[in-house]
Amino acid sequence: MRPRDDGKKEAIFTATIDLLNEIGFANISISKIAKAAGVSASTIYIYFENKEDMFKKVYLDVKKKMGEAMKEGLAADAPVKKSVFKICRNLLNFIGQHENYLLFLEQSSNSPLIAAMHDEEISQLFRPLLAVFEKGVKEKILKRLPAALLMGFCYFPIMQIRKEQCKSQNSFEGLDYEKVFEMCWDAIKA
Amino acid sequence: MRPRDDGKKEAIFTATIDLLNEIGFANISISKIAKAAGVSASTIYIYFENKEDMFKKVYLDVKKKMGEAMKEGLAADAPVKKSVFKICRNLLNFIGQHENYLLFLEQSSNSPLIAAMHDEEISQLFRPLLAVFEKGVKEKILKRLPAALLMGFCYFPIMQIRKEQCKSQNSFEGLDYEKVFEMCWDAIKA
Amino acid sequence: MRPRDDGKKEAIFTATIDLLNEIGFANISISKIAKAAGVSASTIYIYFENKEDMFKKVYLDVKKKMGEAMKEGLAADAPVKKSVFKICRNLLNFIGQHENYLLFLEQSSNSPLIAAMHDEEISQLFRPLLAVFEKGVKEKILKRLPAALLMGFCYFPIMQIRKEQCKSQNSFEGLDYEKVFEMCWDAIKA
Amino acid sequence: MRPRDDGKKEAIFTATIDLLNEIGFANISISKIAKAAGVSASTIYIYFENKEDMFKKVYLDVKKKMGEAMKEGLAADAPVKKSVFKICRNLLNFIGQHENYLLFLEQSSNSPLIAAMHDEEISQLFRPLLAVFEKGVKEKILKRLPAALLMGFCYFPIMQIRKEQCKSQNSFEGLDYEKVFEMCWDAIKA
DNA sequence: GATGAATGAGTCTTCATTCAT
DNA sequence: AATGAATGAAGACTCATTCAT
Numbered sequence: 001m002r003p004r005d006d007g008k009k010e011a012i013f014t015a016t017i018d019l020l021n022e023i024g025f026a027n028i029s030i031s032k033i034a035k036a037a038g039v040s041a042s043t044i045y046i047y048f049e050n051k052e053d054m055f056k057k058v059y060l061d062v063k064k065k066m067g068e069a070m071k072e073g074l075a076a077d078a079p080v081k082k083s084v085f086k087i088c089r090n091l092l093n094f095i096g097q098h099e100n101y102l103l104f105l106e107q108s109s110n111s112p113l114i115a116a117m118h119d120e121e122i123s124q125l126f127r128p129l130l131a132v133f134e135k136g137v138k139e140k141i142l143k144r145l146p147a148a149l150l151m152g153f154c155y156f157p158i159m160q161i162r163k164e165q166c167k168s169q170n171s172f173e174g175l176d177y178e179k180v181f182e183m184c185w186d187a188i189k190a
Numbered sequence: 191m192r193p194r195d196d197g198k199k200e201a202i203f204t205a206t207i208d209l210l211n212e213i214g215f216a217n218i219s220i221s222k223i224a225k226a227a228g229v230s231a232s233t234i235y236i237y238f239e240n241k242e243d244m245f246k247k248v249y250l251d252v253k254k255k256m257g258e259a260m261k262e263g264l265a266a267d268a269p270v271k272k273s274v275f276k277i278c279r280n281l282l283n284f285i286g287q288h289e290n291y292l293l294f295l296e297q298s299s300n301s302p303l304i305a306a307m308h309d310e311e312i313s314q315l316f317r318p319l320l321a322v323f324e325k326g327v328k329e330k331i332l333k334r335l336p337a338a339l340l341m342g343f344c345y346f347p348i349m350q351i352r353k354e355q356c357k358s359q360n361s362f363e364g365l366d367y368e369k370v371f372e373m374c375w376d377a378i379k380a
Numbered sequence: 381m382r383p384r385d386d387g388k389k390e391a392i393f394t395a396t397i398d399l400l401n402e403i404g405f406a407n408i409s410i411s412k413i414a415k416a417a418g419v420s421a422s423t424i425y426i427y428f429e430n431k432e433d434m435f436k437k438v439y440l441d442v443k444k445k446m447g448e449a450m451k452e453g454l455a456a457d458a459p460v461k462k463s464v465f466k467i468c469r470n471l472l473n474f475i476g477q478h479e480n481y482l483l484f485l486e487q488s489s490n491s492p493l494i495a496a497m498h499d500e501e502i503s504q505l506f507r508p509l510l511a512v513f514e515k516g517v518k519e520k521i522l523k524r525l526p527a528a529l530l531m532g533f534c535y536f537p538i539m540q541i542r543k544e545q546c547k548s549q550n551s552f553e554g555l556d557y558e559k560v561f562e563m564c565w566d567a568i569k570a
Numbered sequence: 571m572r573p574r575d576d577g578k579k580e581a582i583f584t585a586t587i588d589l590l591n592e593i594g595f596a597n598i599s600i601s602k603i604a605k606a607a608g609v610s611a612s613t614i615y616i617y618f619e620n621k622e623d624m625f626k627k628v629y630l631d632v633k634k635k636m637g638e639a640m641k642e643g644l645a646a647d648a649p650v651k652k653s654v655f656k657i658c659r660n661l662l663n664f665i666g667q668h669e670n671y672l673l674f675l676e677q678s679s680n681s682p683l684i685a686a687m688h689d690e691e692i693s694q695l696f697r698p699l700l701a702v703f704e705k706g707v708k709e710k711i712l713k714r715l716p717a718a719l720l721m722g723f724c725y726f727p728i729m730q731i732r733k734e735q736c737k738s739q740n741s742f743e744g745l746d747y748e749k750v751f752e753m754c755w756d757a758i759k760a
Numbered sequence: 761g762a763t764g765a766a767t768g769a770g771t772c773t774t775c776a777t778t779c780a781t
Numbered sequence: 782a783a784t785g786a787a788t789g790a791a792g793a794c795t796c797a798t799t800c801a802t
Contacts, residue, residue, distance in 0.1 A: 008762090024301040025215040030797060040763040042799080051797065106300040110293060111214040115357050145369060149351065149362060153373055156350040157343055164342070167305050172339060179335060183343055187377035192780045192786045220772060230788040232774080241772065388783090404681040405595040410776060420784040422778080431776065486680040490673060491594040495737050525749065526742060532734070533727055533753055540726040541719065547685050552719060559715065563723055567757035572765045572801045600793060610767045612795080621793065763802090771795065779787075 009047050011037040016058050017104045025107055030054075056117055059108045062101050067125035069094035074128065080136035081185065087129060088154050088181040095162050102163055133188075142188050154184040199237050201227040206248050207294045215297055220244075246307055249298045252291050257315035259284040264318065270326035271375065277319060278344050278371040285352050292353055323378075332378050344374040389427050391417040396438050397484045405487055410434075436497055439488045442481050447505035449474035454508065460516035461565065467509060468534050468561040475542050482543055513568075522568050534564040579617050581607040586628050587674045595677055600624075626687055629678045632671050637695035639664040644698065650706035651755065657699060658724050658751040665732055672733055703758075712758050724754040 015037035019028050030051055034041040048054035070090045074083055095102050108114045133150040136142035142150055161180060164171050205227035209218050220241055224231040238244035260280045264273055285292050298304045323340040326332035332340055351370060354361050395417035399408050410431055414421040428434035450470045454463055475482050488494045513530040516522035522530055541560060544551050585607035589598050600621055604611040618624035640660045644653055665672050678684045703720040706712035712720055731750060734741050 022302060024303060025297075026218070026301060026303065028216075029795075031795080041797085042763055042765095043761080045798070046761065103300060103302075107215075107297070110296040110300065110353075111216060112212065113214060113216065118358075143369070143373070145373075146362060146365075148354075149365070149370075152351060152354070153347055153377070156346050157377075160346040160350075161339065161342060163300075164338075168308075172336060175336075175339070179333070180339075183333070183335075183377040186379075187343070187347075187373040189376075191784045194786070198787095219770080221770085231772085232788055232790095233786080235773070236786065402682065404683060405677075406598070406681060406683065408596070409774075411774080421776085422784055422786095423782080425777070426782065483680060483682075487595075487677070490676040490680065490733075491596060492592065493594060493596065498738075523749070523753070526745075528734075529731065529742060529745070529750075532731060533757070536726050536730040537723055537757075540730075541722060543680075544718075544722070548688075552716060555716075555719070559713070560719075563713070563757040566759075567723070567727075567753040569756075571763045574765070578766095599791080601791085611793085612767055612769095613765080615794070616765065764800105765802100766800075767796105767798090769796080769798105772793095774792065775788105775790080777788090777790105779785105781784090781786100 008037070008039055008043060011039065012044060012047065012054070013058050013061060016054070017062070017100050020107055021100050021103045025111060052113060055108070055113060059105075059114050059117075060119060060122065062105060062108075063119075063122050064125060065098075066091075066094055066101070066105075067122070067129075071125075071128055074132065080132060080139060080141050081189075083132045084136070084154065084185060084188075085181050087132065088158060088177075088184060091155065091158055092162065092177055095159070099166055102159065102166060106159070106163065136188075140190055143190050145188075150188045153187045154181075157184060194236075198227070198229055198233060201229065202234060202237060202244070203248050203251060206244070207252070207290050210297055211290050211293045215301060242303055245298065245301075245303060249295075249304050249307075250309060250312065252295060252298075253309075253312050254315060255288075256281075256284055256291065256295075257312070257319075261315075261318055264322065270322060270329060270331050271379075273322045274326070274344065274375060274378075275371050277322065278348060278367075278374060281345065281348055282352065282367055285349070289356055292349065292356060296349070296353065326378075330380055333380050335378075340378045343377045344371075347374060388417070388419055388423060391419065392424060392427065392434070393438050393441060396434070397442070397480050400487055401480050401483045405491060432493060435488070435493060439485075439494050439497075440499060440502065442485060443499075443502050444505060445478075446471075446474055446481065446485075447502070447509070451508055454512065460512060460519060460521050461569075463512045464516070464534065464565060464568075465561050467512065468538060468557075468564060471535065471538055472542065472557055475539070479546055482539065482546060486539070486543065516568075520570055523570050525568075530568045533567045534561075537564060574616075578607070578609055578613060581609065582614060582617060582624070583628050583631060586624070587632070587670050590677055591670050591673045595681060622683055625678065625681075625683060629675075629684055629687075630689060630692065632675060633689075633692050634695060635668075636661075636664055636671065636675075637692070637699075641695075641698055644702065650702060650709060650711050651759075653702045654706070654724065654755060654758075655751050657702065658728060658747075658754060661725065661728055662732065662747055665729070669736055672729065672736060676729070676733060706758075710760055713760050715758075720758045723757045724751075727754060 012033065015033050016028075019033055019036050023032075030044055031041045034044055044054065048057060070087055072090050073086055078086075130147045130151060133142060133147035136150070137144060137147065158177075158180060161172065161175070165175070202223065205223050206218075209223055209226050213222075220234055221231045224234055227234075234244065238247060260277055262280055263276055268276075320337040320341060323332060323337035326340070327334060327337065348367075348370060351362065351365075355365070392413065395413050396408075399413055399416050403412075410424055411421045414424055424434065428437060450467055452470055453466055458466075510527040510531060513522060513527035516530070517524060517527065538557075538560060541552065541555075545555070582603065585603050586598075589603055589606055593602075600614055601611045604614055607614075614624065618627060640657055642660055643656055648656075700717040700721060703712060703717035706720070707714060707717065728747075728750060731742065731745070735745070
């Protein structure tokens, strides 16, 4: 018995995400993922219960990494505006470094399979981020609206605009994202 | 010769959209669509070349309907702010009346199949909407940024927030969308 | 009600033969034949009971034409050798003028569908040809063997050699068929 | 890892040949072959790339076996006449032992699929046979014609006559094949 | 742990045929 | 007579998954 080779699990993760970008949910399959990952299809069943379980775990993994990245460098005592901009910048950096995560996340989060999954672990992860916006509301710096809504007004535009750029290389060429962040801020500020 | 039954094409359209909401791109199939539409699977191939062609045509149809709806009631001489709010309201009404279009559009637009499709007809359709934002820029009422970006700041948040509401019934309960529109406006106004 | 358009039947015949040459029995279909013939698939069912019936009728038509051609110019009182050479020459001319018939005939005659069909009309048609060989046997000019066998020794080699030439253009380049006829003759002569 | 069961490949080969005899190229299908071979249809795709690949491999296998059989017992220093008769006898024995190969070969070799395939391996296999005829030409025992043509005059008649016998049991009843061989010889001898 | 073999169920698509006009 | 519409059955092939090694 060999010890579990974590390189294989990673290879499966990566292959899944990359393939999903290329061919989409409609055309992906375990055997294609296996081939792309350089393992046997049966090997996938050592690491995951089944196809659904695999997708969920890949999704959770990416979400966790993203949540982690967005929180980076946040200080509880920093002014809200600074924190919000930091979050936006973190998000942009993260998806800049992992372009493939973008489309994967979009495709996943809209699939009923993933939508039905409410992971407490994930919610927990994003709580510190929400706290920033809650703080802003309490301090009357931000509009009196649910924190999730306020955060959405930062998260969604950035994601979508970045996606647009990925899809058609020449759209929003030379766009200054600091201006985008400011739009987000204008949207939510009181 | 039997005339083509247009009800069938419509049934296929509807079945496709509804099914995609329920089971997603990963699990949908021509035979399931056929069953849901009450036609034989082979009938689908009378109306469409193949699966891909079908999805594209369904997508175009929905996009066209949406574009049409968003343009409704726009007056060229109306003040920009009024027009922008009108567009937002039109969009919300449209997706409120066709909840199933929402997830369908999201899933489609992120699938590589659709992403590769650049339809001139669609672009044309959205041009009058972009014109509103361009006018705003020219009048210095809106930020000096690409019209598509400004419009995205209205379109994306509304779509995403509405989607969030659809997914989990209780999120943003009792949300006043007029406030959302104002956020959009604040984001883009100069 | 229009009168039956015999041009259509001919078009179907021709399309069937040509297509069979191109794609073979394994890949041919009624709808492909219809498209090639420029008619609707349903039209084929006006002229023929079904697929099988159609193939049989096409086969019979070709066989009849071939039998007709092989008999041309035969004189009952001509010397056997002359007649045999005439038959060989007729056969070669016929398949030279209708290259497509060659592969069609070969493919058909080996298919169980056609093999099971014993058409009296066809047998009748080839009787005058067999008579030539029978006469040769009686006159002790030819070997004492069944006429069908003797004729086969003329028919098969010519067909096969011609087929070989069709398949690979360069095989037996510049072959003098008169020499082939002589081989046939040597084989059967007493 | 389970080792590949070579019995299965053989079963597929046999089933293909037998079925082709019974129902022909027009009606054969992978699933029917699978059923006849006692394996799942999907199993066939483990051993072959696709339907075409399968037929080609079955054809090559049969051709190889036939070439092998025809060469048996040939001595380079034997007189040409003896060798030619030996080849004819070998061929007859082979197709006598494998009646099903006959129709299979005929149907295959006339299908465009196989016709397009020129296998060097096969050509190689038949070279020693051609050498016999070339030797005969050089020794002026045989007619001055391409060896392939001379061999064809032995191969084709035997195959076709035997086929005729298979098709209708009573044709050429009690035929002495030694006489057929002599006809072949008479055809080609100088 | 890892994998090729194996398969029943499912994929998309085409088929032969009938129907309504 | 002629044909596009319509479809159940079947086509080739792939899938997710399990098994044996």
